[in-house]
Amino acid sequence: MKEQPVENKILTLKKAFEARFGSSEGLRFFAAPGRVNLIGEHIDYCGGLVFPAALTLDTLVAIRKNGTPSTVRLAATTIDGIRTFDINNIEDARSLDWGNYQAGVVRELIRLGIDVGGFDACYLTTVPFGAGLSSSASIEVSTGLAVSELFGGKLNGVEIALAGQRAENTFCGVNCGIMDQFASAMGKKDHAIVLDCNTLDYKYVPLELGNHVIILANTCKKHALGASKYNERRREVAEGLEEMQRIEKSRGVSEPHKTLCEYSVEELRDYMCEISDPTVMMRVIHVVTENARVKEAVKVLEAGKLDEFGELLRKANNSIRYLYEATGFELDAMFDAAVTFDGCVGARMTGGGFGGCTVNIVAADRVEDFKEYVGTRYTAATGNVPEFYVCETGDGARELFI
Ligand code: GLA
Numbered sequence: 001m002k003e004q005p006v007e008n009k010i011l012t013l014k015k016a017f018e019a020r021f022g023s024s025e026g027l028r029f030f031a032a033p034g035r036v037n038l039i040g041e042h043i044d045y046c047g048g049l050v051f052p053a054a055l056t057l058d059t060l061v062a063i064r065k066n067g068t069p070s071t072v073r074l075a076a077t078t079i080d081g082i083r084t085f086d087i088n089n090i091e092d093a094r095s096l097d098w099g100n101y102q103a104g105v106v107r108e109l110i111r112l113g114i115d116v117g118g119f120d121a122c123y124l125t126t127v128p129f130g131a132g133l134s135s136s137a138s139i140e141v142s143t144g145l146a147v148s149e150l151f152g153g154k155l156n157g158v159e160i161a162l163a164g165q166r167a168e169n170t171f172c173g174v175n176c177g178i179m180d181q182f183a184s185a186m187g188k189k190d191h192a193i194v195l196d197c198n199t200l201d202y203k204y205v206p207l208e209l210g211n212h213v214i215i216l217a218n219t220c221k222k223h224a225l226g227a228s229k230y231n232e233r234r235r236e237v238a239e240g241l242e243e244m245q246r247i248e249k250s251r252g253v254s255e256p257h258k259t260l261c262e263y264s265v266e267e268l269r270d271y272m273c274e275i276s277d278p279t280v281m282m283r284v285i286h287v288v289t290e291n292a293r294v295k296e297a298v299k300v301l302e303a304g305k306l307d308e309f310g311e312l313l314r315k316a317n318n319s320i321r322y323l324y325e326a327t328g329f330e331l332d333a334m335f336d337a338a339v340t341f342d343g344c345v346g347a348r349m350t351g352g353g354f355g356g357c358t359v360n361i362v363a364a365d366r367v368e369d370f371k372e373y374v375g376t377r378y379t380a381a382t383g384n385v386p387e388f389y390v391c392e393t394g395d396g397a398r399e400l401f402i
Contacts, residue, residue, distance in 0.1 A: 003056040003392060006031070009124055010060065010402055012077060017062045017122040020075040020082055026064045028150065032142035032397035033058040034127035034134045035183035036216060036359050037350045038192055039316050040294040042324055044177030046237055046287045047198035047259025049294040052179055053207060054187020056394035059125040059138035063146045068118030072106065074099045076123040087116060094171070101136055104171025105143045108163040114153040121146065128387070130222030132349075132356025136172075137180035140164030145185075145397045157185040157396060158200060175234050176352075187396035194298050198259055205298060207393055212306060212345065213364045214391040217338065217374060219330035220384050221355035228354045233283065233326065240275065240284040247271040260284060261291040286323040290316060310346025310361050314339060317348035317358075326353035330382050334358045337377035341370055359391075 010029055018024045033054040040050035066073065070087035076098070085093035085103055087110070093103030102121070110116055121143070127135040144160040147153070155163070164181035168174050178197055186193060191204040237260060244263055245256040248271065257263055263271075268288040275281040293312050300308040317335055321327045327335075331349045335358055338347040343366035350359040362370045371388045378386050 003126060006400060007402075009126070010400060013060050013062045013122060013124040016075065016077045016124065017120075020122060021066075021073070021120045024062070027062045028064065028146070029060060029062050029400040029402065030142050030146040030149070030397065031058045031060045031400055032138045032145060032184045033187055033394050034138050035180055035187065036133060036214065036357075036391060037179065037183075038359060039297045039313060039348070040179075040290060041316065041320050041349070041351075041353070042233060042326060043261055043287050043290050043294075044179040044195075044197040045175070045234060046241075046261050046291075048261035048287065048291040049298075050179045050195050050197060051192050051205075051294055051298060052183035052187075052195070053192040053393045054183050054189075054396050055127070055133065056392045057127045057133065057389070058394065059123060059127060059135070059142045060400070061121050061123050061142045061146045063119055063121040063150055065150060066118045066120045071118040072102070073120045074102055074123070075121070076125075078125075087118070100172050101139045101167060102143045104167030105140050105164060106147060107171060108167050109144065109147055109151075109153060109155075112153070112155070112159070112163065114148055114151050114155075116147060116151050119147065119150060128218060130356065131218050132351025132353065133216070134180035134184060134351070136168065136174075137164060137184045140167055141181055141184040141397045145399070149399065158182070160397065161185040175231050183396070185397045187394065189393055189395050191393065194294070198261065205302060208304065209361060210304070210306060211364050212361050213367060215360045215362050215367065215370060216350070216389045216391050217334050217358045217360060217378075218387040218389070219334050219355055219357065219378070219382075220386055221328070221330040221382075228352070229326065230352055230354075233324065236280055236283045237287060239277070240280045240287070243275045243277075243280060244271055244284065247274045260287045263288050265289060265292050282323040282325075286319045290319055293319075306345055306361065310344075313346035313348045313359070313361070320349060320353065328354050330355060330378075330384060331358060333381040334374065334378050334386065337374040337381075338370075341366075341373050344370060
């Protein structure tokens with residue numbers, strides 16, 4: 001799927017705004033992308049390293065003040081009508097069928113001291129919903145940037161990312177980490193970001209894949225993070241951390257590590273058999289080894305060793321599949337088909353899991369063969385028809401000028 005030119009998206013959005021709110025006078029446009037995570041899954045909330053890249057698939061918002069002190073009116077190209085909430089009663093927005101992410105972000109901006117007044121906003125998104133490509137983060141971050149700029153907030157990208165994460169945690173009930181919002185706010189075209197989720201230190205790494213491309217394969221089984229096992233996994237790793245600290249203390253260490261990803265693979269080896277619950281033990285093994293794989297993956301990618309990078313992707317998939325149990329029938333079927341394709345150097349699930357997409361590194365001249373080969377096998381196994389996107393990386397959140 002080729003992303004449409006930004007001019008077309010702006011034009012569509014402008015028309016949609018006019019149809020709902022009368023005119024387009026004084027409109028400003030902002031965009032924030034979805035992301036693909038290359039490796040480092042389910043460890044952002046354990047203080048780990050992650051390696052995402054922003055996509056060209058994004059959410060655009062057209063916005064302007066509406067002259068009221070506190071009325072927010074929201075619309076989108078794909079939904080009918082207008083959703084309204086009052087800034088003085090933001091809690092009421094929880095009952096909206098759409099607009100929760102925006103309300104949560106507005107609440108966070110107010111908490112940061114920004115004097116948010118009434119505004120009208122219309123959204124257009126090309127990030128497939130529920131596909132593990134961070135459509136929700138792209139809504140949060142585009143809203144955060146747009147509303148903050150409109151009302152003189154002048155937040156930087158990291159502050160916007162953190163506000164988006166808090167909105168999702170406290171208003172939308174998903175206890176997510178910082179990876180998605182960070183990638184959406186801070187992404188850079190043709191680069192992936194290696195992000196230390198403990199310190200928020202980050203580095204851009206050129207995404208040079210030679211004669212290979214990234215293909216996202218969408219299982220078209222939607223994941224629903226809130227309803228899924230995501231929050232359960234968070235509880236399990238919190239228990240895992242307590243266990244590791246307990247074991248560490250029993251060895252005479254007075255100041256145990258504060259996050260799971262601070263444990264080395266050697267410490268893991270030493271302590272893990274004393275973790276009492278086998279499920280918790282599996283989760284901890286995934287987290288600690290995944291963190292080590294990210295370090296290695298960044299190193300080999302920078303050295304241009306694509307085969308080794310692909311091999312780490314495969315190992316990461318097996319870890320999240322068998323130890324973290326965050327894949328499911330559809331993702332497994334997609335992965336199993338991809339890794340038997342000659343020309344695919346690496347594949348894994350990406351994002352929260354339990355549905356959504358796999359990320360695949362495929363020879364550029366074999367893209368059509370890959371889609372045919374994997375698509376046929378995936379449909380035979382699951383009955384679902386998949387979608388494939390040749391992935392282009394893009395920039396993080398920004399204002400669009402026309
Ligand atoms: C979702 C969350 C992220 C991260 C991933 C798994 O996308 O929003 O914070 O935990 O799952 O890596």
